[in-house]
Amino acid sequence: MPSQLTRRRTARVPRIRIPLPTAPPPGPAPARGDTRLRALRHAAPALLGYLAVRLLGLLVLAHWTHLKGHGVWRALATSWDSLWYLGIADHGYTHEHGDRLTGPPRSLAFFPLYPALVKAVAAVTPGSRASVGLVLAVLCSFAAAWGVFAVGDRLGGRRTGTLLAVLWGATPVALVQWMGYTESLFTALAAWALYAVLTGRWAWAAGLAIGAGLTRPTGIAVAAAVSAAGLLAARRQGRAPLLAASAAPLGWLAYVGWVGFRVGRWDGYFAVQRVWGNVWDGGAVTRYRMRQYLAYSADPQFFLAVVSVVLVVAAGLWFLCLTDRQPLPLLVFTGVLLLVVLGSGGVYFPRARFLVPAFPLLLPPAMSLSRTRIPAAALVLGGAALSSAWLGAYMLLVWQGPP
Numbered sequence: 001m002p003s004q005l006t007r008r009r010t011a012r013v014p015r016i017r018i019p020l021p022t023a024p025p026p027g028p029a030p031a032r033g034d035t036r037l038r039a040l041r042h043a044a045p046a047l048l049g050y051l052a053v054r055l056l057g058l059l060v061l062a063h064w065t066h067l068k069g070h071g072v073w074r075a076l077a078t079s080w081d082s083l084w085y086l087g088i089a090d091h092g093y094t095h096e097h098g099d100r101l102t103g104p105p106r107s108l109a110f111f112p113l114y115p116a117l118v119k120a121v122a123a124v125t126p127g128s129r130a131s132v133g134l135v136l137a138v139l140c141s142f143a144a145a146w147g148v149f150a151v152g153d154r155l156g157g158r159r160t161g162t163l164l165a166v167l168w169g170a171t172p173v174a175l176v177q178w179m180g181y182t183e184s185l186f187t188a189l190a191a192w193a194l195y196a197v198l199t200g201r202w203a204w205a206a207g208l209a210i211g212a213g214l215t216r217p218t219g220i221a222v223a224a225a226v227s228a229a230g231l232l233a234a235r236r237q238g239r240a241p242l243l244a245a246s247a248a249p250l251g252w253l254a255y256v257g258w259v260g261f262r263v264g265r266w267d268g269y270f271a272v273q274r275v276w277g278n279v280w281d282g283g284a285v286t287r288y289r290m291r292q293y294l295a296y297s298a299d300p301q302f303f304l305a306v307v308s309v310v311l312v313v314a315a316g317l318w319f320l321c322l323t324d325r326q327p328l329p330l331l332v333f334t335g336v337l338l339l340v341v342l343g344s345g346g347v348y349f350p351r352a353r354f355l356v357p358a359f360p361l362l363l364p365p366a367m368s369l370s371r372t373r374i375p376a377a378a379l380v381l382g383g384a385a386l387s388s389a390w391l392g393a394y395m396l397l398v399w400q401g402p403p
Helices: 004-012 032-068 072-077 081-094 113-122 129-156 158-169 174-178 183-198 202-213 219-237 239-247 250-263 268-275 284-296 302-323 328-343 359-370 374-397
Strands: none
Touching (some): 032 374, 072 129, 113 183, 129 158, 129 174, 158 174, 174 183, 183 202, 183 219, 183 328, 202 219, 219 239, 250 268, 328 359, 359 374
């Protein structure tokens, strides 16, 4: 029989455990509506801060459009890629915009979830599909801001989550969050999928990853994050993480497979991307463009210089996240996203927009700001909000190309 001293020494040996979701305290479970209301109140400062930043951007755009004789609604709801999504909602993937091509339809490059939602909601609500698409994007932006806050709150507390949501709304091209684009929907799905992984809700993580895979080509980054985390957790948490890891890529694979079947070749989706000029080159074009717009060009285009700076800063922030030992799903998500964006040899100008969903890259500055005094944090946030507002208006009204 072990002695009392032996039992004490055994009890003092620490055990290393992976933190799991905290069990609720004993007693009657709170009503679901009460839980959601408390969660909304907890996130309210983040959502209000996000709203303030985006309203500032909208006011600057409205003033600028008034001076140029344009309309705000048209600029936000029916410009560039918005027309492609509306065309898919109206006509399916037979729609072509611009010149007719002999190759596969270029509309197949756009993933189906957002136009499907626009079509479904427009069928039961008044107003045009363009208006429905814009309203959906704005609503999804608040769902995204809430998800961004939830991840930041989980990792660094309420103040960090609030700052993270506000910083996400003040990124250089954040205006696209309130346009008829997919960035807000995709960020909402990605943020809540990552939060679901962090809290052990594997079924939700898999479902949201499938939705992200049906929204944008970079949905593969969400699938990779959920799959990597699920495979690592499967040994200690049973079948649920393994099933989530297996299901996460299904949305992306389903659409890419369907395009291949429709085009009649296994790489059909990538053939469509080549029609757009998008090919994988390991970053050769990216390096060339960066040198051109940041160093060698005698008269660089301002917006392309901004895009180049965003790419450089994003890469630097990822390595900072790595040294900060962010949770694996966040590192995988932003890492794969950066790999896709920086490694593409296609069009250069929309790459800052492609990185709008990469909100975990903003965690290091958010955590740093959370430790500073309020006046200093307010000065940084105010500067970011003003620059984002001006750049957003410049992007739509001065830059002669898509955002």
